[in-house]
Amino acid sequence: MTNELVIQAENLTKTFGSFTAVDAISFSVRKGEIFGFLGANGAGKTTAMKMLIGISTPSAGKATVAGFDVSSEAEKIKKNIGYMSQKFALYDDLTVKQNITFFGGIYGLSRAQIKLKTAELVEELDLKEVVNQLVGALPLGWKQKISFSVSLLHNPKIVFLDEPTGGVDPITRRQFWEMIYKAANNGTTVFVTTHYMDEAEYCDRVSIMVNGKIEALDSPKNLKTQFGVENMNDVFLKLARG
Amino acid sequence: MKTIGYIIQKEFRQIFRNKAMLPIIFIMPLFQLIILSNAATFDVKNIKFSYIDHDHSAMSRALIEKFNTSSYFNVITDFPSAALANSAMLSGEVDVILEIPQHFERDLAKDKYAPLGITINAIDGAAAGIENVYISQIIQGFNRNIRPELMQQGQASNLMKSINTIPLFWYNETLNYKTFMVPGILVLLVTMITLFLSGMNIVREKEIGTLEQINVTPIKKSQFIIGKLFPFWVIGLALLSVGLIIAKLIFDVPMLGSLVLMYGYTSVYILVILGIGLFISNFTDTQQQAMFISWFFIVIFILMSGLFTPIESMPKWAQTITDFNPIKYFVQVMRMVMLKGSSLTDIMPQLLKTLAFAVIMNGLAVWSYRKTS
Ligand SMILES: Nc1ncnc2c1ncn2[C@@H]1O[C@H](COP(=O)(O)OP(=O)(O)OP(=O)(O)O)[C@@H](O)[C@H]1O
Numbered sequence: 001m002t003n004e005l006v007i008q009a010e011n012l013t014k015t016f017g018s019f020t021a022v023d024a025i026s027f028s029v030r031k032g033e034i035f036g037f038l039g040a041n042g043a044g045k046t047t048a049m050k051m052l053i054g055i056s057t058p059s060a061g062k063a064t065v066a067g068f069d070v071s072s073e074a075e076k077i078k079k080n081i082g083y084m085s086q087k088f089a090l091y092d093d094l095t096v097k098q099n100i101t102f103f104g105g106i107y108g109l110s111r112a113q114i115k116l117k118t119a120e121l122v123e124e125l126d127l128k129e130v131v132n133q134l135v136g137a138l139p140l141g142w143k144q145k146i147s148f149s150v151s152l153l154h155n156p157k158i159v160f161l162d163e164p165t166g167g168v169d170p171i172t173r174r175q176f177w178e179m180i181y182k183a184a185n186n187g188t189t190v191f192v193t194t195h196y197m198d199e200a201e202y203c204d205r206v207s208i209m210v211n212g213k214i215e216a217l218d219s220p221k222n223l224k225t226q227f228g229v230e231n232m233n234d235v236f237l238k239l240a241r242g
Numbered sequence: 243m244k245t246i247g248y249i250i251q252k253e254f255r256q257i258f259r260n261k262a263m264l265p266i267i268f269i270m271p272l273f274q275l276i277i278l279s280n281a282a283t284f285d286v287k288n289i290k291f292s293y294i295d296h297d298h299s300a301m302s303r304a305l306i307e308k309f310n311t312s313s314y315f316n317v318i319t320d321f322p323s324a325a326l327a328n329s330a331m332l333s334g335e336v337d338v339i340l341e342i343p344q345h346f347e348r349d350l351a352k353d354k355y356a357p358l359g360i361t362i363n364a365i366d367g368a369a370a371g372i373e374n375v376y377i378s379q380i381i382q383g384f385n386r387n388i389r390p391e392l393m394q395q396g397q398a399s400n401l402m403k404s405i406n407t408i409p410l411f412w413y414n415e416t417l418n419y420k421t422f423m424v425p426g427i428l429v430l431l432v433t434m435i436t437l438f439l440s441g442m443n444i445v446r447e448k449e450i451g452t453l454e455q456i457n458v459t460p461i462k463k464s465q466f467i468i469g470k471l472f473p474f475w476v477i478g479l480a481l482l483s484v485g486l487i488i489a490k491l492i493f494d495v496p497m498l499g500s501l502v503l504m505y506g507y508t509s510v511y512i513l514v515i516l517g518i519g520l521f522i523s524n525f526t527d528t529q530q531q532a533m534f535i536s537w538f539f540i541v542i543f544i545l546m547s548g549l550f551t552p553i554e555s556m557p558k559w560a561q562t563i564t565d566f567n568p569i570k571y572f573v574q575v576m577r578m579v580m581l582k583g584s585s586l587t588d589i590m591p592q593l594l595k596t597l598a599f600a601v602i603m604n605g606l607a608v609w610s611y612r613k614t615s
Pocket residue numbers: 016021039040041042043044045046047048086
């Protein structure tokens with residue numbers, strides 16, 4: 001991990017009418033870091049993430065991602081990031097292979113690269129049996145892992161994961177986090193939201209959002225000391241109760 | 243360019259994967275073509291015919307006999323006076339009143355010219371137009387020197403205009419209404435299918451969340467849109483082909499003009515419809531909304547296309563609106579090229595307007611497509 005900052009947000013704000021979903025949040029993320037973005041349902045995590053990935057324009061404040069401004073250089077940011085949405089977003093009516101081909105293709109990979117990547121993924125995720133099956137027919141855990149791999153196809157500098165392990169079993173979650181570690185070891189910065197507090201413990205640093213504001217931001221260890229509790233679960237409960 | 247290729251590949255894969263969709267795209271429209279063309283015929287039979295004979299000559303009786311033997315007319319009554327005849331028409335007992343003036347036979351012999359009064363119940367404008375043509379044909383067949391004069395009665399006030407301008411008789415001499423309707427209904431099919439498919443398609447990706455996934459890629463708006471719309475453009479042209487084959491094989495509709503011209507014009511026309519579809523999908527969040535809005539436009543476009551009701555019999559303001567109706571131009575071009583053998587020069591006005599619509603609609607669609615909200 002270096003000290004190079006790949007995400008910098010300053011008073012980043014999003015309002016919907018009179019409702020402030022994200023309220024002047026400021027934070028930064030270092031290159032290669034696994035940054036946990038926690039918060040209760042409706043805290044504003046997805047909304048904040050959408051501003052960072054350039055599909056939602058901030059109402060106020062500013063942020064840079066991979067060195068580019070989210071308001072004015074969104075398309076440049078998109079070349080440098082991967083994104084896995086909270087809503088599963090591969091094509092159910094295409095096979096695993098066809099999904100990889102499509103997303104590889106629109107990220108500008110060559111046919112040869114796509115072929116290579118597909119072979120790699122089949123090997124790594126043990127997809128031999130299912131690579132020609134429709135994605136819609138696969139169990140959720142598989143879908144999520146494939147979806148994560150697809151978001152990494154173009155070797156992005158930063159990958160944004162919005163509740164990537166929602167609804168999957170503990171074994172698959174463990175495997176998923178191994179994949180996250182592997183990506184981080186390769187120098188990819190990981191920005192991840194989760195509702196599982198055991199996963200929060202795996203992050204280098206976490207921020208906790210309450211009602212659109214970041215109420216705490218530090219390493220899990222420091223947070224536990226700061227709040228005088230045993231685990232992240234208690235940190236979260238203390239903050240969320242206010 | 244390569245990126246567009248990947249999108250097109252994906253779209254076709256999805257279309258062909260969807261086993262329920264292909265029949266909807268290709269089989270259903272053909273059923274519609276066959277059913278509608280047979281049902282939406284303007285063929286008018288058993289016209290309730292009456293007459294007032296002030297002449298009582300051999301000539302006038304011969305003329306009435308002509309109507310009597312025609313399979314289209316049922317001669318029901320002769321009326322002693324116009325007043326009685328008119329009240330019978332008001333109550334719906336008769337459709338047509340033929341009034342033969344006094345000295346009809348004498349005038350015809352002496353002046354080589356005789357007027358003849360015809361009143362047509364024009365509550366159903368389209369039927370009235372056809373009745374008028376039947377009547378004129380019978381009279382002309384009887385004696386070229388007779389000049390039928392349309393009488394004005396009640397709702398018939400704008401009848402004269404609409405009758406003279408119903409174009410079908412000029413180019414469809416056998417008075418075969420299927421020949422006339424098939425090209426028009428083909429227009430509807432191409433339009434409806436391409437509009438619904440394109441309008442629904444992008445909204446569907448919005449609904450399932452894949453559009454967001456695409457919006458976080460560095461893909462250019464234009465690449466995405468071209469890739470998305472191209473498959474539907476191909477489907478539209480395929481539909482035209484199947485329709486033309488059916489028209490030829492089942493309805494024996496002639497193709498007097500150039501096929502190249504037909505396809506050339508349709509290519510531009512489909513772009514207009516795809517632009518509208520995309521525009522709709524940009525402003526809707528669910529397939530349901532998109533469907534309703536598409537229906538709204540389709541119904542207006544169809545009813546104001548001149549396909550079922552002659553544009554000339556619409557009020558002036560409505561006629562002005564039809565100038566902005568792409569379906570109207572497609573119906574015209576289709577009929578002109580197929581039934582009249584019109585050339586590029588003949589359809590140039592329609593082609594230029596359609597081209598302008600294509601540029602405007604697609605410009606608006608691309609402009610209103612947002613990768614960022
Ligand atoms: N487009 C929108 N228009 C209006 N309100 C919105 C919009 N998007 C989000 N919100 C509101 O903003 C708030 C934050 O939503 P957001 O989805 O960011 O929460 P979240 O932290 O991701 O929650 P979850 O853990 O459930 O995913 C919610 O109250 C939500 O209803």
